[in-house]
Amino acid sequence: MNFAEKYLSIRKHTEQLCGPLQTEDYVVQPVADVSPPKWHLGHTTWFFETFILKPFSSNYQIYNEDYNFVFNSYYETVGNRVIRTDRGNLSRPSVSDIYQYRSYVDEAMVKFLSNEIKDDVNELLVLGFNHEQQHQELLLTDIKYILGNNPLFPVYSEFKSEILNLPSAAQKLLNIQAGVYEIGFNGDGFCFDNELNRHKVYLNDFAISSSLVSNHDFIEFIADGGYSNFNFWHAEGWDWVKSNHIKAPMYWHKIDGKWFNYTLQGLKPVNDEHSVTHISYYEAYAYASWKGMRLPTEFEWEIAAKHFNWGERWEWTESAYLPYPGFSKAPGAIGEYNGKFMVNQKVLRGASIATPEAHSRITYRNFFHPHLRWQYTGIRLAK
Template sequence: MEAEILTQNLVKKYTEIRQHSVDICEPLEIEDYVVQPIIDVSPPKWHLGHTTWFFETFILIPNVPDYEVFDAQYNFVFNSYYETVGARVIRTDRGNLSRPSVSDVYQYRKYVDEKMQEFFQSNLMNDSIQSLMELGLNHEQQHQELLLTDIKYILGHNPLFPFYRKENSEQNKVKVQSEMISFPEGVYEIGFEGKGFCFDNELGRHKVYLNDFEISSQLVTNGEYLEFMRADGYSDFRHWQAEGWDWVKQNQAKSPLYWHFIDGKWMHYSLNGLREINPDEPLCHINFFEASAFASWKEMRLPTEAEWEVSSNHFDWGKRWEWTNSAYLPYPGFKKEAGAVGEYNGKFMVNQTVLRGASEATPKGHSRNTYRNFFPTNLQWQFTGIRLAK
């Protein structure tokens, strides 16, 4: 009976998560599904196919006797970075895939979902497969966040600035005064602990020694960042790291991503279309270089990921992915799993910086204060913000 209930819950979760990916794409026009403006942005069609490929490749093919794949070429098309699984389309060429068509990809999803329902009704499920299922579902939720991020980039770089969904997301909020929260020096513990799902890079709860520090109760706002811009922050090399200053000069950077100075006003592209900047809203879409430069200008710094996790129960988080001053490195005792699953996180532990928290694009129930997001220092397209420390 207990096993039956677990299976029912898994079926429900699978169905809801898979449907949510489709719901995210519902407002799109067919033309929107295939656009890839930059290497970091994948076409929405590819996300839909890749998340389906995951279940076919890692659940159905190895575990269902005589399983018939939907299309043998799809492994080449929808494999993302798994060397173990074989050759694949390079990331820069995903936008060249006019075929398979959008309708083909939806047929692929339908086929795999039906085969997965049959699998759930079989007696083939075991603990190791269930663990892989949980990874697959969390993997799809990660791509749901990337879907929204990529859709915003695609539409936000269309000169017509089309809206994704027309909603009134503006709310009259009382501005909360920011204050610094103090923590004493000492030995603390970080890392995932307890029951439930987490990614392998969160495991290995361990002790860290921290000097006394202070961290802001609030995220940096658009208005605060405008002060930095008006103080010529983008033209003062003293606040920028060497690589960051190179980035500013090479890109002629003057503002966060999606900001446009139009008719004497700063506007920004949102999923609701082009709008005037709200000075009280948390800043969004800045890279590590910008976050670090702003902190320097304020004569402060970014928190380390350990400081962020230790203090996270004392402030509200979840509106923006928050840059930390920590390199993305393995926790003590980290080990890659065998096979393709071992490629999920461990292979990226170089030249990346940790972000903590979650954002407005993060799926419900998919945020933890131990979650270790990571991105290169130059990227702006994620829903990123700043929390200061000293």
């Protein structure tokens, strides 16, 4: 697959994710962390226009000068922008306008990609592919939040499963011996800058579960008063529980004494065997504490991951999101991609059912604030 084919394939998948939506669904922003679907469509297009076409395609005519203000996300280098909380207030540009914008940029990109691509542009292009794939995951989880907070619980798709049907294996603890291990990306393919540089860490003996925590396991925690016993929680997590009246994972509803959860297929009874998801770090820590165990560090996870199935849920770790030794930010706007977020966040490892194909690897470092749970986040225990 050449660059043009790869580009069009990724762009098509983004639009396919929006296929089940009604026009009104494209505009909604229920909370600050969720962006309207039409904004994702525009922002990913703006990325290619701003970082590929404008600097490298001769005679390219910008589609609309105002779109830089509308679709810039957090790149201070590129200029002012609509603040994140106001993305849902933009009735214009319309959904139709944004699809026309995508077509315009796609046509220009395909023409641009028909020429020889220099190495520096090649790197930006691959970054653009991965950037859009990141937004595909955000897009799907944002759509779920939008629909899941509609009192009618509308179905996104009857065919979109939230499990991977990975080969079943008996739950057990895998023992990993103490030693010096190498952590971080190693190879010639793409990785984000936060996966560099590869370095050595010393790990003590540890054990890690071969399976994720299930809904059945988590229901036991709830039934045992897990959300009402401060002993299992960090002080900050306990404040979060009380302030927000948290009693169960996101999307769970107790109806006539039984647990239901909103899924992409609509409101369904909670399946005991499925991996629990939409869990905050606070909840993951509390559950581990209740079990007399802990969460793995990201380094333990990376070393052990080849011994278990992963990829169904983003897995909370006990590691703060920090730079690896020797980390340096790239100059200009691209340097704003990861480095400036390395504070007050926790690392998650793995992938989820919303992660696009070929966009996961064992060294991938996702990161979120401890209270967030709208992504497909889950729990793996260690000790």
